[in-house]
Amino acid sequence: MKLGLALRELHRAEKALVRDLLKVSDRHHAEPEVSQVARDLAAWSRDHVRALADAARSYDVELSAEVRQTSGPLAPVRTAVSDLLSSRAEPGLLLLADLRRLHRACAGVSLDWELLAQGAQAAKDGDLLALASRCHPQTLRQLKWTNAMLKQLSPQVLTS
Numbered sequence: 001m002k003l004g005l006a007l008r009e010l011h012r013a014e015k016a017l018v019r020d021l022l023k024v025s026d027r028h029h030a031e032p033e034v035s036q037v038a039r040d041l042a043a044w045s046r047d048h049v050r051a052l053a054d055a056a057r058s059y060d061v062e063l064s065a066e067v068r069q070t071s072g073p074l075a076p077v078r079t080a081v082s083d084l085l086s087s088r089a090e091p092g093l094l095l096l097a098d099l100r101r102l103h104r105a106c107a108g109v110s111l112d113w114e115l116l117a118q119g120a121q122a123a124k125d126g127d128l129l130a131l132a133s134r135c136h137p138q139t140l141r142q143l144k145w146t147n148a149m150l151k152q153l154s155p156q157v158l159t160s
Contacts, residue, residue: 003119003128004059010112011052011063017105017142018045018067024098031095037145038102044138045109055131092157096150103146110139 021042028034046067053065113136120128 001059001123003116003123003125004056004061006112006116006119007052007056007059007061008063010109010116011049011056013105013109013112014045014048014052015067017102017109018042018049020102020105021045022068024102027098028091028095030091034095034149041142041145044142048135048138051131051135055128058125058127092153092160096154096157099146099150099153103143103150106139106143106146110136110143113139 021038025035025038025042028038049063049067050065053063056063113132117129117132117136120126120132
């Protein structure tokens with residue numbers, strides 16, 4: 001069975017999504033809605049990482065349940081730059097680019113959850129299927145948030 005590989009890849013993608021969300025939160029500190037929601041969404045992915053690490057043990061796969069609590073040593077620098085640049089037009093374009101990257105990352109994670117659910121169903125692993133059924137909707141909500149933010153912000157940014 002290759003479910004261990006699927007678990008490993010989804011775990012890697014969720015960890016990367018946590019880091020990306022935290023970076024966007026720091027980089028766009030001057031946009032409170034983006035900054036706070038990105039942190040909340042990162043907490044969901046952090047929970048997913050822990051749950052995947054627990055589930056992987058059944059497949060003899062060792063995955064770390066821990067994800068860095070911060071977005072790294074450059075977080076204060078990103079926040080300071082965000083504050084300095086908030087009055088310029090370019091931060092809007094940077095925000096759109098960051099949201100596009102987040103959207104693609106969320107789409108990849110969503111696809112990985114779908115693959116894991118299909119594999120769990122084929123293997124008749126009810127616990128793994130329950131995990132996917134619990135976590136995938138949150139990933140879909142992350143994806144919907146990025147899409148909504150892109151739709152909301154792009155008209156003003158692209159026409160100014």
